[in-house]
Amino acid sequence: MATRLSYLAGFGNEFQSEALPGALPVGxxxxxxxxxxxxxxxxxxxxxxxxRRQNMRSWLYRIQPSVTSSPFRPSGRIDPDRFGTQFGKDEVECNQLRWRPMPFPKERTDFVSGLQTICGAGSPERKEGYAIHMYSANASMENTCFSSGDGDMLIVPEHGALTLTTEFGIMEVPPGEVCVVQCGIRFSVALPGGCARGYVLEVFGSHFILPDLGPVGANGLAAARDFQTPVAWYEDREVEFLVMHKLGGHVFESVQPFSPFNVVAWHGNYAPYKYDLAKFCPVNTVSFDHADPSIFTVLTCPSPWPGGVTADFVVFPPRWTVAEHSFRPPYFHRNVMSEFMGLIRGKYEAKKDGFLPGGASLHVCMSPHGPDTDTFESGTTKDSHKPERLPADSLAFMFEVNYIPKVKKSALMSECLDKAYQECWAGLQSHFNLSERPASNGKVSD
Structure with a gap:
C-alpha cells in the first residue's frame, strides 16, 4: 500500500485512472x-x-470478475436489531433526544460490526428514504469488505482516522474530513490509530450533489475542485475473502477466493470521494438576524419534488458572527425537517454543556428546540456591536432529513441515551415586562 496517496480533484467529473500503463482500453x-x-x-x-447530465456509471478493469463467489446467505455476524434499515417494528419518538458518545468496545470490533443504526425512514426496497448510523470500533477489517446495495454512505469520522480501501483506490479520512462511498461499491476500513468513532448517513435511491448557489453566485460553500477521488490501486491476492452486502435492509455474506480490490484501471463518473471540511467557505449575515442553517449545506440529496430534499449534510465551521442588534446563537425553532446533529470537536454554539464530541441529538419534525438556558441568557446580554469569532477548535454538523424518522429500539434502550436532555431548557424563565417598549431602532427602552 502506498505511503503517500494520490487523488483526482473535482466533483462529479468524468475521471480515468490506471495503476498499470495502458490498462485502460482505447476507443x-x-x-x-x-x-x-x-x-x-x-x-x-x-x-x-x-x-446524460444525471447518468452515473463507471467501467472497471479487474483481474477477476465480481461474479466469482459462493452464493450469498444471510449474515449471522450482524445483529439486525442493532444495525439494519428495516423500520417497521420501530416507533416515531416525538421528544427531543440526545446521546452521549458511544464507548469504545472492549472486544474486537471492526467498522461494520461497530455500526449501530439510530433512526431512519422510508424503504430501501422502494429506494426512498435514509438511515442514520453511528459507529465505534477498535479493529481493522481483515480480508473482509462491505457494500450497501441500498444507498450511498456518507461517513463522518469524529475520533480516529479511517483508511478506506475501495474498488477504485485508497482514501485516508481523518476527523475533520468526510467521505462518500456510493451504492454497491465494495470497501474495507482500516484503523491506523487503533480506535475510531463517528457517524454515517445512508441515503436510499439517489445520490449526493452540490447544492445550487442561487443568489450567492458562482463561488462559496463547498468548491467542486476540493473533492478528492482515489486513483486506481490493486492487489492480486488469492485469499478467502468475506464479502458482506446489505440489501433491502438486511446483511448478506459470501466468500470469494481472491481480493475484491483487484481493479487495475477504471474510468467514469461513479466513484467514491472525500472532502476536507476545513475548505468549506461559509457565508453568513453581515447586518442583522441569524440566517437559516441551509446556508451551511455541503452536500444535498434531492427528492423528486422541486426544491425538496431527502437529506442535507450541513456543517457549522469556525467563523465570525457580526450581526448587530441580533441574538446571534441559533434561534428557537420548529422545523418540518428532522435534524440529527453531531459534534466532531469543541463545543456547539447553542449548547454550552452536555453535547459532547461523539455524541448526537435528534429533533424530529416540528419538535421545538434551540439554545440551552445559559446560551440564551448570555446571547441576550452580550454587546452585539462587537464581532465574535467562534472557536477554531469547534466543528459541528447536521443531517437534515425530510421523512419523519423512526428511532431504533436499541438506540432508545442504549446506555448512552441522555435521559436528562430536556433539563437544559428547564431554566428558561419568562422575561415579559409591559413597562419596556421597543424603540424604533430595535433596542428596548423605557
Missing part, C-alpha cells in the same frame, strides 16, 4: 480482449435511461 469500453487480459465490468449507479 471503447468492452473490447474482445482487454489489456493485460483483464475483465471489463460496468458499475451503474443510475438506470441506463437517465438523462
Amino acid at each position: 471503447q469500453n468492452n473490447p474482445q480482449v482487454c489489456p493485460y487480459n483483464l475483465y471489463a465490468e460496468q458499475l451503474s449507479g443510475t438506470s441506463f435511461t437517465m438523462p
Whole structure:
C-alpha cells in the first residue's frame, strides 16, 4: 500500500485512472480482449435511461470478475436489531433526544460490526428514504469488505482516522474530513490509530450533489475542485475473502477466493470521494438576524419534488458572527425537517454543556428546540456591536432529513441515551415586562 496517496480533484467529473500503463482500453469500453487480459465490468449507479447530465456509471478493469463467489446467505455476524434499515417494528419518538458518545468496545470490533443504526425512514426496497448510523470500533477489517446495495454512505469520522480501501483506490479520512462511498461499491476500513468513532448517513435511491448557489453566485460553500477521488490501486491476492452486502435492509455474506480490490484501471463518473471540511467557505449575515442553517449545506440529496430534499449534510465551521442588534446563537425553532446533529470537536454554539464530541441529538419534525438556558441568557446580554469569532477548535454538523424518522429500539434502550436532555431548557424563565417598549431602532427602552 502506498505511503503517500494520490487523488483526482473535482466533483462529479468524468475521471480515468490506471495503476498499470495502458490498462485502460482505447476507443471503447468492452473490447474482445482487454489489456493485460483483464475483465471489463460496468458499475451503474443510475438506470441506463437517465438523462446524460444525471447518468452515473463507471467501467472497471479487474483481474477477476465480481461474479466469482459462493452464493450469498444471510449474515449471522450482524445483529439486525442493532444495525439494519428495516423500520417497521420501530416507533416515531416525538421528544427531543440526545446521546452521549458511544464507548469504545472492549472486544474486537471492526467498522461494520461497530455500526449501530439510530433512526431512519422510508424503504430501501422502494429506494426512498435514509438511515442514520453511528459507529465505534477498535479493529481493522481483515480480508473482509462491505457494500450497501441500498444507498450511498456518507461517513463522518469524529475520533480516529479511517483508511478506506475501495474498488477504485485508497482514501485516508481523518476527523475533520468526510467521505462518500456510493451504492454497491465494495470497501474495507482500516484503523491506523487503533480506535475510531463517528457517524454515517445512508441515503436510499439517489445520490449526493452540490447544492445550487442561487443568489450567492458562482463561488462559496463547498468548491467542486476540493473533492478528492482515489486513483486506481490493486492487489492480486488469492485469499478467502468475506464479502458482506446489505440489501433491502438486511446483511448478506459470501466468500470469494481472491481480493475484491483487484481493479487495475477504471474510468467514469461513479466513484467514491472525500472532502476536507476545513475548505468549506461559509457565508453568513453581515447586518442583522441569524440566517437559516441551509446556508451551511455541503452536500444535498434531492427528492423528486422541486426544491425538496431527502437529506442535507450541513456543517457549522469556525467563523465570525457580526450581526448587530441580533441574538446571534441559533434561534428557537420548529422545523418540518428532522435534524440529527453531531459534534466532531469543541463545543456547539447553542449548547454550552452536555453535547459532547461523539455524541448526537435528534429533533424530529416540528419538535421545538434551540439554545440551552445559559446560551440564551448570555446571547441576550452580550454587546452585539462587537464581532465574535467562534472557536477554531469547534466543528459541528447536521443531517437534515425530510421523512419523519423512526428511532431504533436499541438506540432508545442504549446506555448512552441522555435521559436528562430536556433539563437544559428547564431554566428558561419568562422575561415579559409591559413597562419596556421597543424603540424604533430595535433596542428596548423605557
